[in-house]
Amino acid sequence: MSVVFDRPSALTDTLMHYCPGCTHGIVHRLVAEAIDELGILGRAIGIAPVGCSVFAYNYFNCDMIEAAHGRAPAVATGVKRARPDCIVFTYQGDGDLAAIGTAETVHSATRGENITIIFINNCIYGMTGGQMAPTTLPGQVTTTSPYGRSPKIQGNPIRMCEMLATLDGVAYAERVSIDTPANVRRAKKAILKAFRNQIEEKGFSIVEVLSTCPTNWGLSPVEALTWLRDNMIPYYPLGVYKDIDKKEGDMK
Amino acid sequence: MPKVLMKGNEAIAEAAINAGCLHYFGYPITPQTEISEYLAKRLPKVGGVLIQAESEIAAINMVLGASAAGVRAMTSSSSPGISLKSEGISYLVGCDLPAVIVNVQRGGPGLGGIQPSQADYYQATKAYGHGDMRLIVLAPSTVQEMATLTGEAFDLADIYRTPVIILADGAIGQMMEPVDFSERKPREIPPKDWACTGHGGTRKRNIINSLMLDPEALEKSVRERFERYKKIEETEVKYERFMTDDADIICVAFGIASRICKSAVTAAREKGIKAGLLRPITLWPFPKAAIAEAANTAKAFLSVELSMGQMVDDVKLACECRRPVEFFGRTGGVLPSPAEVTAKIEAIAAQL
Ligand SMILES: Cc1ncc(C[n+]2csc(CCOP(=O)(O)OP(=O)(O)O)c2C)c(N)n1
């Protein structure tokens, strides 16, 4: 009998702690498959964030460092500058990457650090129990925007890929989603490219993955995927925002 | 090696390169910017890396990354910038990572001033980060020591897997004196088999982490670290004594204040007062035993600091109330004059 579904060797044999239906697990698998396919496990160093994926250091089967909240890109910078031959990636949530760690994100990007960032945008602070995130949508109810996020009071959400695409140091910025099998395949392709860029020393690559948090959205896993499709994708359009391999007109 | 005339800040920078530190991350702030300016010139020529980070927070986390990857890394700043580094310092401790952090102190609080100060003593010795933790704190008082203690700091950091602080001040950072870089012999350093270098499929993966949700496990790891601290306290205390053997009044001072005290002690001796100076070189571990021993014969102590009085608490604790401990200091960037200190010594002598 042939094995059709096997654990990538870049994932450890550990039960993940994510809630049922949470898409963090899918993205972990895509990252692990990309590492396997590129044959870089032995020289990969991952940086885990503070957020629901804090335990990523238990799941990825490579050397791992757990950073302070938001500081993963700075830690990755230090690692990569010390070990340029290693493949260095961060895995970060939206609070980590786009609120407390915005400066570290923007400046590692504009320096063109040759690192790979996997950015999980789920429009919420998952780990701390559903507070407003920098990416929370206008009108979205969270525990700290109980009447719905009002741009007048709580300000507007931030679109990271669009912003980072304006920076010369960025080699590649793409937003993907994991709400359908076709989108999962596209996400996989993007993650592969973001790692391949680093191998080819092209510079800073970020893949923003629109993701679900059924627990804090108060939805079933299936409803959550529908909510993502109906609400997140219109505000955060999928596509390639920057790719130094392509001409401007070829984008999206 | 011949002696070279150098600024204190430059001596730190050159000593770091001598110690094999090729990774520096910093953010400009007066009065320590010469460290990064010097390294910006030198590091590219020796295969090193200097990044001017977007903030002190980013800089200390770059140090954390480089150190986790197994190389010697350093950052430097001055008081306000060090406050920003305290998050990263605590994570370095929690991750058991070596690092050298230089604070060329200036007056505070807030933006304060840019003149020399020692008002970060409490912060450096008690509160450089949250959690149960200690840091080795070295206090140079000459440009030569800026160099020697920088080399020592890298060795201590690697041996004990801990951040080490060099607590300097704007005066020593800016002054020029001759330095001999070959003065110190490097120590033996244990292999960094814990570092994240890519496992290459040949060893178990390494994880560098400070998260420990199980209270028992966290307590155990903190206790293990404190065992290391105990060893540091037993073996790494450093201090200098100047005319203390027969002294009735012993000044306790570090860094620039100790130089002022040396002049004051000499002047007091000329006036027939038996004064002496005990200069802590390690502020943590603090030379408690040396002070306790001195208290057997000395009649009074005088802590002299560029602050409103911080180290004086540790001198009192070391004396265990057996002798009066007085304080004299100037703050805000004002240097006490030797005459002011001599006058204070005379006032104490008059009451003995
Ligand atoms: C300095 C600091 N501030 C706050 C926290 C508390 N905290 C932990 S996770 C988190 C939010 C994480 O949200 P996000 O990055 O969106 O990741 P998610 O949990 O949604 O995957 C916060 C605020 C912390 N650990 N450290």
Ligand code: SF4
């Ligand atoms: S809280 Fe949300 S993001 Fe976190 S594991 Fe659960 S579903 Fe996933």
